[in-house]
Amino acid sequence: MTEHSQTRWLDDREQRIWRTFMSASIELQAHLDRQLRVDAGMPVAYYEILVMLSEAPGRSLRMSRLAELCNSSRSRLSHAVAAMEKSGWVSRCAIEGDRRGAVAKLTDAGYEVLRQAAPGHVTEVRETLFEALTEEQVQVLGEIGAALKARLKERGCSRYGRGDTC
């Protein structure tokens, strides 16, 4: 793609940085997803759900809150929890005071599965991310993440917001 309007294109350096970053983060996600599928039989998205539940008081959270914490649409979470309910890792029940609501609760079996899966996953994160970077890079990575999230939040929902969450 070349110039043909008032669009401000990316120069070579920007393009290189952009592509490198995207491909690295996609590969990293794919790598971690594969590791969890092989070793724990679940995609990384499900792992995140289990983690959030395990850290919550009573090991349970309202669906909408859980969706926020997992960067998930309500719909995706609903499907995911339904699948994990079938596996016996999570159970759903009604909430008091709001008859629309539902809470997801981590079962003992789910906790056990998570306990088995966690060491391998954390080790993989450490070895592929933290050990690959210098201390300064790690620091800046945190700042970059925060800046990007802030940026997306501020302008995100206006034009291309998730039909579900926004």
Add this chain to the structure above:
Amino acid sequence: MTEHSQTRWLDDREQRIWRTFMSASIELQAHLDRQLRVDAGMPVAYYEILVMLSEAPGRSLRMSRLAELCNSSRSRLSHAVAAMEKSGWVSRCAIEGDRRGAVAKLTDAGYEVLRQAAPGHVTEVRETLFEALTEEQVQVLGEIGAALKARLKERGCSRYGRGDTC
């Protein structure tokens, strides 16, 4: 998850950085994907394929080479090209000298679709990524991307390599 073995867990700071980074990059990808679906009727993965083809000599590439360039498995690429062939954006034909091979070629219609899609996508990348970061952060981001890719390459295919590409 708490301690219970010799696993070296992430401390609070590492955990915060890790989650912020992952959630930012997932949200960014989702944002760009939605933008392209809405404005150009294609997922970002398809857009990448069209871009790679458009930059190649003869606007065509061998499937396996195209898969590398797009960080895609052969299988995924095959499905994607099949779908885009139906849309008339890409055509496939045999390659000379190796009767196993196949080349994908960007059609004129495909080029036109890409030409329409590119400005919106690039603008979105600029506004959500480059304009959100300082010059120094952009620089470091490039270095981080390169370091992660190198790390994944060096150890990736050994244990959790893609069954297809590796």
Add this chain to the structure above:
DNA sequence: AACAAGTAGTTGAGCTCTCAACACGGAAGC
């Protein structure tokens, strides 16, 4: 009280991705 508007969660259809299996041609050994 009644109605409109907003919120919570689910569902089904269609799409994309992953994985494993397959078909087939090329390259290397003997």
Add this chain to the structure above:
DNA sequence: GCTTCCGTGTTGAGAGCTCAACTACTTGTT
């Protein structure tokens, strides 16, 4: 020449995701 192994690309099944539509409940307005 034959066999064995590797590389290339496709296919089908099944899993997971997105989107839009829908139900059911709550909140705000008049």
